[in-house]
Amino acid sequence: MSRFKKKKAGGNPGISTASLPDIIFMLLFFFMVTTVMRETTLLVKIKAPEATEVQKLEKKSLVSFIYIGPPMKSELYGTESRIQLNDSYHTVGDIQEFIATEREARDEVDRKFLTTSMKVHGETKMGIVTDVKQELRQAGAFKINYSTRKKLHKEGL
Amino acid sequence: MRRPVGEINAGSMADIAFLLLIFFLVTTTMDVDTGIARILPPPPDPNQPIPDVKERNIFKVLVNRNDQLLVRDKPGDIRYLKDEAKEFLSIHIDDERFPEVKEETIPLLGTVFVSKGIISLKNDRGTSYDMYIQVQNELAAAVNELRNELSRKYFGMDFEKLINEDQKKAVQQAVPISISEAEPENVGDN
Numbered sequence: 001m002s003r004f005k006k007k008k009a010g011g012n013p014g015i016s017t018a019s020l021p022d023i024i025f026m027l028l029f030f031f032m033v034t035t036v037m038r039e040t041t042l043l044v045k046i047k048a049p050e051a052t053e054v055q056k057l058e059k060k061s062l063v064s065f066i067y068i069g070p071p072m073k074s075e076l077y078g079t080e081s082r083i084q085l086n087d088s089y090h091t092v093g094d095i096q097e098f099i100a101t102e103r104e105a106r107d108e109v110d111r112k113f114l115t116t117s118m119k120v121h122g123e124t125k126m127g128i129v130t131d132v133k134q135e136l137r138q139a140g141a142f143k144i145n146y147s148t149r150k151k152l153h154k155e156g157l
Numbered sequence: 158m159r160r161p162v163g164e165i166n167a168g169s170m171a172d173i174a175f176l177l178l179i180f181f182l183v184t185t186t187m188d189v190d191t192g193i194a195r196i197l198p199p200p201p202d203p204n205q206p207i208p209d210v211k212e213r214n215i216f217k218v219l220v221n222r223n224d225q226l227l228v229r230d231k232p233g234d235i236r237y238l239k240d241e242a243k244e245f246l247s248i249h250i251d252d253e254r255f256p257e258v259k260e261e262t263i264p265l266l267g268t269v270f271v272s273k274g275i276i277s278l279k280n281d282r283g284t285s286y287d288m289y290i291q292v293q294n295e296l297a298a299a300v301n302e303l304r305n306e307l308s309r310k311y312f313g314m315d316f317e318k319l320i321n322e323d324q325k326k327a328v329q330q331a332v333p334i335s336i337s338e339a340e341p342e343n344v345g346d347n
Contacts, residue, residue: 021167024174031181049287051294053301057190117192120286127282129289137200145192148290 043084044069049122051148062113063145064102066095068128069121081124083132092128095135119147193293201340214256216245216276220292222283235291242299246274246332265327266311272332279339296336304332 046069057063067084071077082089085098103111116136120129136144218238219227226233228241248270249255256274263269276296280289304316308328312319319325 017171021171021174024171024178028174028178028181031178031185035181035185049290051193051290051297053193053294053297054191055194057192060190063190115194117190122285122287122290124286125282126280126284126286126289129286130280130282133197137197140199142197142199143194144197145194146290146293147190147192148294150191 040065040067040084040087042067042072043087043089044071044082045121046119047122048119048147048149050151052151054148054150055145057115057117057145057147059113059115062106062110063115063117064099065117065119066098066132067119068124068132069119070124081121081128083128092131092135095132096139099136099139099141113143114141115143115145116141117145117147193290193297195293195336198337210275211257213253214273214275216242216256216274218276218278218292218296220278220280220284220288222281224285224288226292235288235295238292238295239298239302242276242296243302245276246272246299246303246335248272261330263327263330265324266331269331271330275335275337277337277339293336297334300332300334304328307331 044067046067068081069084070079071082071089077089083091083095085094090098099116103114106114118129118132133144136142217227217229218233221227226235226238228238233241245255247255248258250258250270256272258270258272260268261271278292278296280292301316308314308316308319308324311328312324316325316328319328
C-alpha cells in the first residue's frame with residue numbers, strides 16, 4: 001500500500017520565508033526616512049485652531065517654533081497662557097534672544113529664510129500673541145506662520 | 158590548513174529588523190505642519206510720516222474682546238466676511254463706493270488694474286486666538302479666491318496649481334495680500 005502513497009494528498013508546500021527580512025527591511029527604511037524625531041517636549045497645551053486656507057510648512061530645518069498655551073501642569077503653573085521656547089517657559093522679553101540664537105545656529109545663506117512658526121492654543125488671548133509678534137518684529141523675524149490644522153470640510157454657510 | 162567558516166544563521170535577521178521597525182513606527186510622527194503664512198511689517202520708523210490713505214481704500218475689521226466683529230463700522234458676521242472682503246478687493250473702475258484702482262504693467266499679464274484697497278485688521282488684547290485665526294482665514298480666503306479667478310483667466314488653472322514661479326509672482330503682484338494690522342491697543346473697556 002504505502003508504495004503508492006508517494007504524493008501527499010493535497011499538501012501545500014510551505015511558503016518560503018526567506019524574503020521576509022527583505023520585506024521588513026524595506027518597511028524599516030521607509031519609516032527611517034520619513035521619521036522626524038520629536039525634539040522638544042511640550043510644556044503647554046496646544047490645540048491649534050482650524051482653518052481652510054492653510055499652506056504646508058516647508059523646510060523643517062529652517063523653522064523655529066514658539067509655543068504659547070496654558071501650562072500642562074495647571075496645578076503648579078496656573079492656567080494663564082505661557083510661552084515655551086525650546087524646553088522651558090520663558091517670558092516675552094526672551095524672544096529676541098531666542099531668535100538670535102536660532103539664527104546663529106543656521107548657515108549664513110539660510111538665515112533670511114528662517115520662519116517662525118507660532119503654535120498657539122485656540123483659547124489663548126491675543127494680548128500675549130501680539131506681544132510676541134511685536135518682539136519678532138523688533139528681532140527682524142518677519143516671516144511667521146500661524147500653525148493651524150486643516151479643516152476638512154467647511155460647515156454649511 | 159584553513160578552517161572552514163561556519164555559515165552565520167540569518168534566521169534571526171527578520172527579528173532584528175522587526176525590532177528596529179517597531180522602534181521607528183513608535184517614534185515617527187507623520188503629521189505635516191500646516192499653517193497660515195504671514196509676513197510681519199518692519200517696526201515703525203518714528204521719522205517716517207504715517208501714510209495718508211483715503212477712507213474709501215480701507216476696509217476696517219475690528220474684533221473686540223468678546224470675539225464680536227465690527228466690519229466697516231457695522232456689526233459684522235464671520236460668515237459674510239469673506240464675501241464682503243472679496244467684493245471690496247475686486248476691481249471696480251470709477252466707482253466711489255469701492256477703493257481706487259491703479260494700472261500696473263506686470264510681466265506675463267500685461268497692463269492690469271490693481272486694487273488699492275487695504276484691509277485694516279485691529280484686535281483687542283482680549284480677543285481669542287481662535288477668532289483671530291478665523292478672521293485671518295476668511296481674509297486669506299477672499300484673496301485666494303480673487304487670485305484663483307485671475308489665474309484661471311490668464312493661465313487656465315487655479316493659483317495653487319501654478320508651477321511656474323514667474324506666473325505665481327505675476328498673480329501675487331496683481332492681487333497682493335494687503336492686510337494691515339494696527340498697532341495693538343485695548344478696544345472697549347477691560
